[in-house]
Amino acid sequence: MKQRVAILLLVLGALLGFAAPVLADAAQAGGDVHIGQTLGDRDLTVIIRRVAEVPGPVHVDVVTHAGSPPGEITLTARAAGAPSSAAKVVLGAVPGFHSGVVHVDRPGPWELAIDEATIPFVVPAIVPSPWENATYGGFIAAGVLLLVALLFAVSGKPVLALVPTAGMVAAAAVAVTAALLAPSIPPVAAPGTQLDPTYDNIMNPYQRTSIVDFSRPPVNLVPRMEGKDLVLSLTDGSTGRPVDDLLVHDSAFIHLVVVSPSGNLRHLHPVRTAPGEYRARLRDPEQGTHAIAAEIARRGGGVQLLRSSVDVSGAASVVPNDGKADVATEIREAGRPSTITARFGERNLQPWLGMLGHMIVVGPVTDGPVSAPIWAHVHSMIPPTPGMPDQPDESVAAYGPDVPFTYSFPLPGRYLVWIQVERDYSIVTVPAVVDVPGAKEVSAK
Template sequence: MSRLREICLPLVLALLALFSTTPTAAADSANAGADVQVAQSLGQRELTVVARRVTSIPGPLRVDVITHQGTAAGPLRLQLVPTGASTDEYQPASGVPTSTAMVILGEKPGPYGATLDVDRTGPTDLTISDGVHTARIPLVLVGQAMSPPERVAYVGLATTGLLLVVSLVVATRVRRGVWIALPVTATVTALAVAITGAVLSTSAPPPPEPGLQRDPTVDNAANPYRIDRPAVTDYSRPSAMLIAEQPVVDSGHATDVFFSLIDTATGLPADDLVIHDSALIHLLVVAPDGQLSHLHPIRVAPGRYSVPLSPTAAGRYAVSAEFTRRGGGVQTVRLPGGLISRGEKPAAPAPFDGPGMRMIDGLHVHVTATGLRAGRPTTLTATVGSDPVLQPWLGMLGHLVIAGPIPRDAPADDLGTAVLDSAVWAHAHSMGGHGGADMPGMEHGTNHRGNSEPVQDDSASSLPPMVGAPPLNGDSPPDETVTAFGPDVPFTFTFPRPGRYLVWIQSQRDYRVLTIPVRLDIS
């Protein structure tokens, strides 16, 4: 028995140590997932759709629809529609809804929810319909996967345990040393394989993520470690063109304007957008009187989007779209020529004032600006009210949109043209204020000149359209139901050249998005 103890005790200790240190596959599991937030301009409703993380497949998917001030009550129909093809001939056909639920929006702004049933992994459209408009939000439902080194480690562990039992049985029944050495040698070999797999699993690079880097399929969403993955490491995509199907609209009428995104390399629809800053597309529209509309078109077909516009004045409207293509960075494109609104009603005088106190929707807002010099960081802060009750919007405390330099003699009723022709069109974010809690992420700003330029976005709130994928910081960013930020909304931005700039600060309070226009003169 002493000889048996000498042989088996080291194996048992090594086996216990390996079980205690072998990493699990939680990083690729739906249990490690994050919520996905998507802003949608559905008809005349401004909504934020929050798809809660999926903890198991098959399992439930909780969807919350957050409404804002002025959103009409009524029912919405939610459906899950698988869109991916599979190599499994027994897999049900795509394009057929697999789960349906109704959400009844009330008069009070806030979250309204429903639960859908997820029965498979792969690319899936979450459709939301008000009976007239149907938004198609692309999601990727990912399953639990294990890397090849981890699989080798677990197989080695199981084999080691089995051979250890065999070694014990042989050692108690056979007295010849050569027969005892055989199972012991096999056990040591299996243990060595398990240890090697465990060591390699900690350093093996992760596979390209379906939906973020790779085009998702049913197969690679279920197991991104499949050996049929491409050998390329550059997953970037070319730029895309923004085309308006109806560049002329009528003033005083609500119109659904359709846009197409076209791949500049192939001329085909670009239908590979990922969720960036809680939206597929951020559409910025500047009216002739300088009013800014920050809209989020709904996806109605591959590469085709729709957004409601209600132009109030005749003239030219500047339009810019910000989006992220799969495997690439942020792209900002302007609509060539903008949109033309026909009518006889002229634009009202521009509402822009310099830094100072003003009233916005019944709230006192104080704007301060320091360092107003080109080439140096400028700090711009808006204090909204006096209490820390601001809510995140699009994953941020505040948004800053900048256009300029604007000619000082630009007509006050034709600012849309001045903005469309400006050299700089920038979009920066605020992540925290002095009066409230900081939000996760980093400040960033983007500049562009011309029609299409890819830009970099280091914001930690940029999430791929995946339900079940791990977030960057281990937690989902707060949604709009959290009222604990502000009242200060600070920004830092470096103006590249001197001149007059038009600036819009946006933040949310009481489920209402406040837009604060500011005029800045950069020396």
Template sequence: MRFAQTIAGMEITVVVRASVRVPSPLHVDVVAHGPGRGGRLDLALRSVEGGGASSGSVRVEAGRPGMYPVVLSVARVGPHELELRAGAERSVLPFTVLVPRAPLWEVVVYAAFACAAVALLGALVSAAMSRRVVATCFGGGFAVAVVVAFTTGLLSSWFGPPVPEGAPAADAPLGRPNAQPVIEVLPERPARRSEFVLRVELYDGSTGRPADDLVEHHAALTHMVVTSQDGAYFRHVHPTRTGPGTYEVRLRAEEAGRHLVYAEFERADAGGQLVSGAFTVGEPRGSASVAEPARPAAGPGPPVTVPARPVAGRPVRITLDAGTADLQPWLGMAGHLIVRSQDGGYLGHIHEAGSMAAENPPDESVARFGPRLEFTFSFPRPGRYLAWIQYARNYEIVTVPHLIEVTAETSPR
């Protein structure tokens, strides 16, 4: 399981490694993509059903991205919670410990071979004692057991995959309603250059209770994109779960004016969902207003290639040349393209084509992608779009902004 988290000024991914048995050590890697000022990160694991707890800590060094391993212990299968604490911030990550079971066909094959061995031994002993009838019966049993073993092995693909030990019963209702969001900032109107808390509360659309059943969605419980109206301010962050259905992230306001919020998540048995909101950042008291740029802040960076006249409704190939072939996966992909319409009414999130086609994405420590990242996207309408391409190198997140003008399809005369 992978959980991207933005906590105490750090952008990290918590990787919980699989266990093959319990009790056993539980290996957890804290991948620091943006360590910021660093600091101590405390981890505490507990079983929701009781019967075991474990804790550990790592110290993330300021300015040193990389992997920080910690070893906890797990005593039983079933639902667990991993609590993270860094400074005054806290997050609780739910996951389930599963232990693989032997498939039914494998159990049948081993049992049949065991019966064949017993039958063969019985036949040999009976033959040595000149008991022909008994030896014949044992010989027949040996033949039947061997046939059963080989037939089961040949038909193994017809057997369904075994249900891991600790998996919940498959009786959850399908088609849960969308979650209803409440998006707010604390304070209500943060001042420019000040810190504020952005909070998203999710409620079930049918019961009104907190929607606390989010599942891992592209290596996070919640992906959040925050931009200023003009696009000069851009953050792709991953809020911490501070309570049932409540997700928070601490940010610093850099641009005055209207800001847009987009949160992407997935409920169990309900599919993915995108919700949005807005808030306003004010000027500090006594300061003069600052002119806002008209496009995303773009500095020197890898070149982005877009067709000269992209047409709305047609697939467009967007490429980035990172100039190096040692890019690492982030959030399970080699790269991410985030596209927002100028008015903020549309947001798209596209994954890099090559890594999206891979069945088993590599570990965050594997640097094998690049130099070319490719995205295919269809813009819904003509107009100006703000785009940001993100990828990871040396564990650090690189963000490349770009401005795209999309035209309307012209009718033939």
């Protein structure tokens, strides 16, 4: 009898050991989403914070920038078949963070409406993966079978105990195999970034599809002016249908750069007002043909640059970009990397669109920016902080003072360059002109 009790204790110990948590990869709940929005006369950054539990609150931060008029905006979270949840956010005259909380009651594709702008976002479901189930299920089955075997053994039927023992070995083998192989199983296509998000594929994200190439056709851009607003119509290059699958990349759906005939630059983030329709207000525009370029990323991968031009009726002259910085250039011949460093004096720059600085390059200009063959958008990166997977938001004003850019100008000639950074919630745009020599001019020196 003593011996039997000892065996029982031994087995119970083993069982408790199995009950220790098995480390398996859980479905990653998404991170914060930062989206720049040019909404009416305001330049906002909307931050949709990570959704911790469903049903539960969604914290939304609305960051205003300098020159943004005070007022009230309404945040509305809505999804098909779900009650919508609204919150009013009062935007003060002082630029900075303004918070609102809306509620979501289910995982799935949701839309956050900010007045007339709509931002689609995904509330992920926390679904255990099949291999996680196999690991946990295998160990639990092994434990139960062990108990059964034990009962047979204690009740004097050692031969019958062999059957559940064999089952236990098999169950443990399944669990160990699943746990060991789980890290090498390729991830499934994520709804929202590779697949169009639907209620079904968010609730069952481990269903495999037969699609291997997720890339999508190019996009046609047709701009038009509607009053003060520049309206962009995006259609699919293969079907002609509206393009409504833009991803947030570099913290915006569309990075729209508008260059006026006199070389004045605006970097706008049009808001989505309907499927395939985006709009941004051009404040105090200049008369003439403006060159525009839109950077977008479609679901399934790849960034596209769409260039076009639009005729704008406005004033004969406008206030030029007036940012001040000490711009040091080291220009090499065409095709070799040149460096342009803007020195802003103080270490108080804020990240704008996830980057320390942006440089827009248009050229070589002969008869205006509309016909310039090269159009580039160069970044100055914020070095990643180890252990901080989320990007710092605009409340961190501790970067700079030097903002370096490296770019290989592909053609010789005169380029228009604008460097943009954020300081005191205000976008500083520093214009510059760069002359790039050809390869022969240098070797002749």
